Amino acid sequence: MTNSPEETPSSVREQAPAAGDVLDLDTYDAIREPRSAARLPLGDGTWHQLARQYVWVQLISTGAFALVVLAAVLLLTLLWGQWWAWIPGGIFLAILAWTMIITPRQARAYGYQLRDDDLVFRRGILWQRVVAVPYGRMQLIDITHGPLDRGFGIAQLKLVTAAASTGVVIPGLKQQAAEQLRDTLVDVAESRRTGL
Template sequence: MRVDGTYDRILEPRSPRRLPLGEGTWHQLARAYVRVQLISQGAVFALVLVAAVAVQALTGFAWLWIPAGVILLVTAIGLVITPRQARSFGYQLRRDDLVFRRGILWQRVVAVPYGRMQLVDITHGPLDRGFGIAQLKLVTAAASTGVTIPGLTQEAAENLRDTLVAVAETRRTGL
């Protein structure tokens, strides 16, 4: 882990058929992102468990555990893979575009040209604010190339927003 609270490297799949990460500096998510995700998913897990127990106690329907069990299983899997998933996120500022990468099994690498950006938006919920993180959303004309970078420190999100706006101003395109 770096001093700024981010991961020190992007995990790269070992398969020879993987998508290459390329050269340059990859910026990472804040480690607080994992804590926020674990708290959110843990709350869903606890809420579903309590609701299932309460409904069964009141009604006596045992079949209720089938949908509740599916939800609990999916949430438990999410709790287990969240730390590894967070390490696969990263972004890189290149000369003409911003490249965003996420995913281990289902990889997605998106290059968003600076000239195509229409809006840079920073959002954060109450839990995010409590942990000092935000998400930065890049909106483009094409819906498929829009990128949301979750789990940035507030400072990193503001710096990235300012950098992207400055680049767009110098090129007189986009924003």
């Protein structure tokens, strides 16, 4: 999904003329919507998505956790004969396997949009969430990434506002895209700052 200058809100375009090129680098092509007619609509504008590496990071971390659970269950059953450990362990492993199966579809349901007055963040298939964060209400913009994230060159961007319920975390951004988005949002937020 490319972002032409005509599709970017004018106030954001003035702050970051080449942001679209960086924000859409190595991301998914189109945001996935639930099939239900009662879904939350996407609306107009250009939606930016997560980097493809986000899925690999999630699969590796969930798979590693599943291996730890499997090792614990095997240890309990083989060394101490606690066969009951397969019941909770099996349920937990089934949940982790299901999580790994739906991760690629889930990652394609994340998206964010830069509008004239706010940033809109969308996620979820079954439990959908759409949050609009006004630029003037942003208090802190934080970039974090763990060792696995750094290995794949991605980061997460957290937007903090005065209301805790409207805080937004955008995971799986390319490092360069996260830095560009942070700089753009800080510049726009400063120009739109309201009396808090």
